Amino acid sequence: MNQPKKLNTPSVAPIKCSQCPIRHRAVCARCDDDELEILESMKSYKTYAAGDVILWRGEPLEFVASVVTGVATLSKTMEDGRTQMVGLLLPSDFIGRPGREQIEFDVTATVDVTLCCFDRPRFESLVCETPHIAQRLMELALDELDAARDWMLLLGRKTAREKIATFIEMLARRSSHGQDGSKDVIDLHMTRDQIANYLGLTLETVSRQFSALKKDGVIDFSDRKHFTVEDIAALQDETGDDADGGVVY
Amino acid sequence: MNQPKKLNTPSVAPIKCSQCPIRHRAVCARCDDDELEILESMKSYKTYAAGDVILWRGEPLEFVASVVTGVATLSKTMEDGRTQMVGLLLPSDFIGRPGREQIEFDVTATVDVTLCCFDRPRFESLVCETPHIAQRLMELALDELDAARDWMLLLGRKTAREKIATFIEMLARRSSHGQDGSKDVIDLHMTRDQIANYLGLTLETVSRQFSALKKDGVIDFSDRKHFTVEDIAALQDETGDDADGGVVY
DNA sequence: ATGATTCTTTGATCTGTATCAAGGCAAAAA
DNA sequence: TTTTTGCCTTGATACAGATCAAAGAATCAT
Structure with missing residues (x-):
């Protein structure tokens, strides 16, 4: 296990939930100060320019992240170039699949994007030990599934x-x-x-x-x-x- | 909490994983005998004739289930009658959304269907206390999400x-x-x-x-x-x- | 069995969207 | 400023799949 110990930073004000970008989707709404500090310690920001590919299909996932600013798309492409977007990431949306090593689509920045990234192995050990985060991630997955099914109706029948x-x-x-x-x-x-x-x-x-x-x-x-x-x-x-x-x- | 106590049935042979229909998707591959017995105690079978609606959209979910035999469909319908199926349930597939009270689509038997049903509140308390089941349900949700996205490519571009x-x-x-x-x-x-x-x-x-x-x-x-x-x-x-x-x- | 009903196939035609093509506009570069 | 470049709009035409129609199987009810 490599989850971080609680850091000894008494001079720093307690980390507020509002500073935890993952809270954008309320992942850590119920986190206590220790958990927030652990999240804080594994956090880093990455930025991508418009048009950059953030993740290629099949590439190993080294981090999970939430979108802070910008818009990114999830898309699948056929051999002959036909492309279908399968998701849209707006600020507060989450990238990453608990327990999955890779993703089945490309993630591309359509405008400049800032992500708040968490080291995946460390994030996953935190999730394992924090049922309410695991539960929240399940909710996010089910929300995405509902959205995907609404989009299927749109694509197939509208x-x-x-x-x-x-x-x-x-x-x-x-x-x-x-x-x-x-x-x-x-x-x-x-x-x-x-x-x-x-x-x-x-x-x-x-x-x-x-x-x-x-x-x-x-x-x-x-x-x-x-x-x-x-x-x-x-x-x-x-x-x-x-x-x-x-x-x- | 209303999860069942371990039942005292020494004369009954230990429940085998093969008797636990939910195992069809390996939900309880890692369940111990106690957990299997709890599952067994909340289990019941329901059958539906071809054409029967198993669940209406918006109806409260009283059970979770796995398909034992038959085929069922998940579908969404527009006001004017246009219909789009958003999923297909074959034997071993799972119905139910951890933490959700209702579903956003109709579930219909296309041929005679047998379900192995678990009382939802009791199933959910078992899930809460059994991280490896929660983890398995997350895998199932992510599998469904991947399948939905492949289907989006099909609907939009093929x-x-x-x-x-x-x-x-x-x-x-x-x-x-x-x-x-x-x-x-x-x-x-x-x-x-x-x-x-x-x-x-x-x-x-x-x-x-x-x-x-x-x-x-x-x-x-x-x-x-x-x-x-x-x-x-x-x-x-x-x-x-x-x-x-x-x-x- | 026999007729009724439901599903399937196949043909003829129509239409919504794709495809092909040509300019137009606005931001970036020179 | 002028030119270039990358999007965007609009028009003309083509075509895949929808719609309309009717006849053939299979299944069901009596």
Whole structure:
């Protein structure tokens, strides 16, 4: 076992949960000071430029991490180049699979990304000894699974218009910092081509659907990467989802 | 807490792991006799006829279970009736989400199904106290997640022919009881319509692709629900996946 | 058995999205 | 500033798979 001993740093103020980036997804909401200090001791930050590949499929996983800033994508590619994104990592999302040595997809930064990384072996020994963290990681895995299944419905059955509406609605919900958030300027972060790969479309279709939604007054673009939702009700109608929600993403 | 005490049944032979259906996915491979006996005490069998809905979306989960015989599907349905299957449960697969009160999809028996059910609250207290079971459930969740992501690539980017080939290849792999297994008669278990809902196609397209693969000598149908793989190499070529595999399902 | 029902196959046609192609715009480089 | 470069938009056309339609098997009920 190589989990760190409690460090002797009395002059340093106790580490606050707010300083523990993994808390972004509440992993350590229930951590005590000792556990937080252990996390702190194995923590380091890594940054990646837009376009950098963070992890290649099959590469050994040396760390687990949470996204502090930026956006990264999980994607699978076929021999002939067809690509499908299988996940989107926004700030507070977690990278890593408890007990897995490697991942089955590429992780790529779409804009500059900062990760808060934890040494994997040390993180895993902490997890082994801390059931509430293990439990939280299980919740994260099940959330991802629910999101993946919602996306399967989108990929298999939704029209291009519904796909785009769903995507925009998800971005609006996930990036709204306000309580209402309906008129925030939202950053797309991705190119039309990347969005197409996420939605199982081509970049031309993405562009056309954006134009159509703009023409219909549902959204408005300030520039190519920034838009506002002008009619949230219409947007939700277009997604094809039940009004009541229950969708995770 | 309401986990059962160890039962006093000395006249009964020790419960073998082979009698514990959940072991189908090796959940209790590392269980000791006490744990097995606890599992045994909370176990019951339920059967469902073909077409029965086992669980409705949103319904409270009263048990977790593993499939003993039969095939069940996980599916999501849109308001207008469009349906997408998001998972397929074959014998040995597990139903249930540690820590979740309900599920986000319907579970339906496509043929007669027997489940081995465990009372959920009692199962969860056992899990809480048995880290190696918790760890195994995490592995199962991550396996499902990998499978879901492979299916996203299929739904988003594969052609109808590739989808059908992938589906057949998966069935061949999962239902081969022999070591080689390439010429076993494989049971389809599902109607063309259900297959279509699994692959994001229509039933007519499924039928046409089956006919085409038969005409090309890749597979052969003995009747509508039973086929053999005549040319496994050709089948794998048609899936669009890397030759090396790495696919989970 | 026999008729009813449900599933499957196959054909004809339609359509949503992909593909091909050509400019347009904005940020970066010269 | 001008040029280059990388995205993006829009139009024209093609095509894979959906939809519509009808006839054939298989299964079920009586």
